[in-house]
Amino acid sequence: MQKADWIAVDWGTSHMRAWAMDAQDKVIAERHSDRGMGQITPDQYPGVLADLMGELLPDGPVQAIICGMAGARQGWVEAPYTAVPCNPPSAATAVQVQAGQIAAFILPGVSQASPPDVMRGEETQIAGFMAANSKFDGVICLPGTHTKWVHVSAGEIVSFQTFMSGEIFALLSGQSVLRHSVAGDGWSDEAFAEAVADAMARPGTLAAKLFSIRADGLLNGTGADVARARLSGLLIGLELAGARPYWLGQDIALVGAAPLCRLYQSALSAQGAPARIADVTEMTLAGLIAAHATLKDPQ
Amino acid sequence: MQKADWIAVDWGTSHMRAWAMDAQDKVIAERHSDRGMGQITPDQYPGVLADLMGELLPDGPVQAIICGMAGARQGWVEAPYTAVPCNPPSAATAVQVQAGQIAAFILPGVSQASPPDVMRGEETQIAGFMAANSKFDGVICLPGTHTKWVHVSAGEIVSFQTFMSGEIFALLSGQSVLRHSVAGDGWSDEAFAEAVADAMARPGTLAAKLFSIRADGLLNGTGADVARARLSGLLIGLELAGARPYWLGQDIALVGAAPLCRLYQSALSAQGAPARIADVTEMTLAGLIAAHATLKDPQ
Structure with a gap:
């Protein structure tokens, strides 16, 4: 079986999803779990991720790029919000934590001072859409439990x-x-x-x-x-x-x-x-790939 | 102990309240119960009411005037809605059911065809307010779980x-x-x-x-x-x-x-x-008293 070159993770409140990626950013395997932030304590994150990836893990060190609630205050490690206007999250703003062989990079959410607002996870979907549509200038709406309306211009998240x-x-x-x-x-x-x-x-x-x-x-x-x-x-x-x-x-x-x-x-x-x-799943993965690229080639 | 001349009852979804009344419409005693419509089946209403009144019941027949969810489809006996514009509920529009010595008169709710709307219980509070303020022409607002705004004019409920x-x-x-x-x-x-x-x-x-x-x-x-x-x-x-x-x-x-x-x-x-x-409790009781008066002296 092919081993992961790196791991992409979307850690939500009720579920999480991880992809084993090859060096050309192609998906080797995709796995799901219901071990979302709401179901686990901070010390359980490394084990949940390692168990889920299992035999896909290489023998040596491996990087994991993680978005979502793993970076919340009650998550794995808090990744403080980046304030708008801002670029989509990159490795430079991620919080790094070592968990055995896994070097985890937890991407921050995005905040807005006035009116007060926050997002965590959606910023990576936005990053994915912007990576796939580099000249996009307009509004991205992310419908869901808490629907976000996001003004994007000149490569930045302007307001939401x-x-x-x-x-x-x-x-x-x-x-x-x-x-x-x-x-x-x-x-x-x-x-x-x-x-x-x-x-x-x-x-x-x-x-x-x-x-x-x-x-x-x-x-x-x-x-x-x-x-x-x-x-x-x-x-x-x-x-x-x-x-x-x-x-x-x-x-x-x-x-x-x-x-x-x-x-x-x-x-x-x-x-x-x-x-x-x-x-949305494609955009999340594209956003994680874009963030991983900034690890290899810091902006 | 003084016995009830008649009984006033406000039967809600989660609670019910009953008053033993004398022949001059003064309160002899007030009793509460959590045996609301949501907690009991139709056949349990007579027993709940008789048990609650207990020694306040006279030896012979007694009338009970009841407003609220006892008249809902899933209540004691359905008392179909009266459509606006209408007078507040009276004995003439009540549904009568005999339960042992108790002759129960269940007051109907009020409905509106367009826009579709219903009330059940509030119409008796409105009747009480109108009885106490006979020349009132304006709007009665009844704040609560489902707040009602009610236009009242010339003694009628006009719209809500x-x-x-x-x-x-x-x-x-x-x-x-x-x-x-x-x-x-x-x-x-x-x-x-x-x-x-x-x-x-x-x-x-x-x-x-x-x-x-x-x-x-x-x-x-x-x-x-x-x-x-x-x-x-x-x-x-x-x-x-x-x-x-x-x-x-x-x-x-x-x-x-x-x-x-x-x-x-x-x-x-x-x-x-x-x-x-x-x-609100005063208005409910005043509305039940007004409805009871129409039993003695039909309009």
């Missing part, structure tokens, strides 16, 4: 804004009075589009439109497919209203899970704002 | 709108990434007022302002008192932005838990909209 819409969707659909109304995974494109437009036109009424989903089910028997799409559309519409200064008139790229990216793409398209979609 | 702000506050403060940032019960009036103004001015940015509470804690060590007040202020501010057509230029009354009513009062006052506060 995080929206909790994804987490609010999860709480409302899973634990609120709406949970029965939106049960299952049904969908209605029409209800989604209407709700996006509705929330953008009258953002203040969000909490009333949400309750109306429940009342509409009680009074009119409206189905869970329509209700679920409406809930999603209201939250994404509210976000698009708030993020308008980011996306209006900009070149837009979406980096995230494909189904969610397609929802954002559809909502933006209805506003006359076309957006391209890039695969 | 429900906002889920209270439930969203509970989910975000108890279970979201913000839960550590807002832990405890600290408070800052200044942070609350600023957040109300901020959300009213830019309602679309709600989900970003929420995440900013977390980032502000991480980057600047902002305390939980400020964070908690800001979370509350953002949600109430968003609601006031959406409910503006209800309260602007209207006579406003707040009926709910006193601490929450005072927050709404303070937020409204900053908008130049004075509001009076009425005690």
Whole structure:
């Protein structure tokens, strides 16, 4: 079996993923684990990584480039945030820690003083997108639990804004009075589009439109497919209203899970704002490869 | 011990409360229980009520006037909604069910076709306020898990709108990434007022302002008192932005838990909209007394 020349790692809160890479930055093997930051203590990181890579580890020293929650205060070793405006993270800003044969380079997150904001992990996806699109000047939106809107220009992360819409969707659909109304995974494109437009036109009424989903089910028997799409559309519409200064008139790229990216793409398209979609795993790996390159050839 | 001439009951989702009343509508005794709709099955209602009243029950037949979730589809017996515009509920619209010696009159909730909305229990608080303020023409706001804004005119409930702000506050403060940032019960009036103004001015940015509470804690060590007040202020501010057509230029009354009513009062006052506060338990009892009066003297 071919051994890793170096290791690329994306260490999230609930999961982690590692790639054994060859000297030409090709993937030899990809491995997953549910040993995310939330499940382990700081002293467990070296063992989790070594066990996961197993026989892919070479006999001698090996470098690992790590992004994500491993660098959080409650992670492996804290990698303090780099403040915007800044270049994407590189080896120069990484925190190095030796773990047996593995020399781990933990990439920092990015912070913004005003308004206060932070990201950890997304900066590497951004770096990957910028590496693949070196002349990109515009806005990268990273939909997810905490969706980021990021203004990128001249190779720098200029500013960003995080929206909790994804987490609010999860709480409302899973634990609120709406949970029965939106049960299952049904969908209605029409209800989604209407709700996006509705929330953008009258953002203040969000909490009333949400309750109306429940009342509409009680009074009119409206189905869970329509209700679920409406809930999603209201939250994404509210976000698009708030993020308008980011996306209006900009070149837009979406980096995230494909189904969610397609929802954002559809909502933006209805506003006359076309957006391209890039695969989030590819972008993460490209960002880690770009950071590794700065180890070999410091900038 | 004096026996009940009739019984007034407010049967909620998580709790219920019953009053033994004399023939002059004075309270003989008040009793509480955690046997709310969510904890019991339909066949358990008669036993729960009889056990709670115990020795207060007279030897012969007795009437009970009941509002709230006992009339929900999953309650004791469904009392279908009365549609707005309508008078407050009376015996004429109640659903009667005999349970041993108790003749129970379950009051209906109120519904609205467009936009779809429902209330169950609040209509009796409204009836109580209208009984105590017979010439009231304006807006009654009932802050709570699902806050209601209700337009009342010429003795009728004309229209209403429900906002889920209270439930969203509970989910975000108890279970979201913000839960550590807002832990405890600290408070800052200044942070609350600023957040109300901020959300009213830019309602679309709600989900970003929420995440900013977390980032502000991480980057600047902002305390939980400020964070908690800001979370509350953002949600109430968003609601006031959406409910503006209800309260602007209207006579406003707040009926709910006193601490929450005072927050709404303070937020409204900053908008130049004075509001009076009425005690929610008093209003509920007054509403049940008014409904009982229609049994004795049908309208």
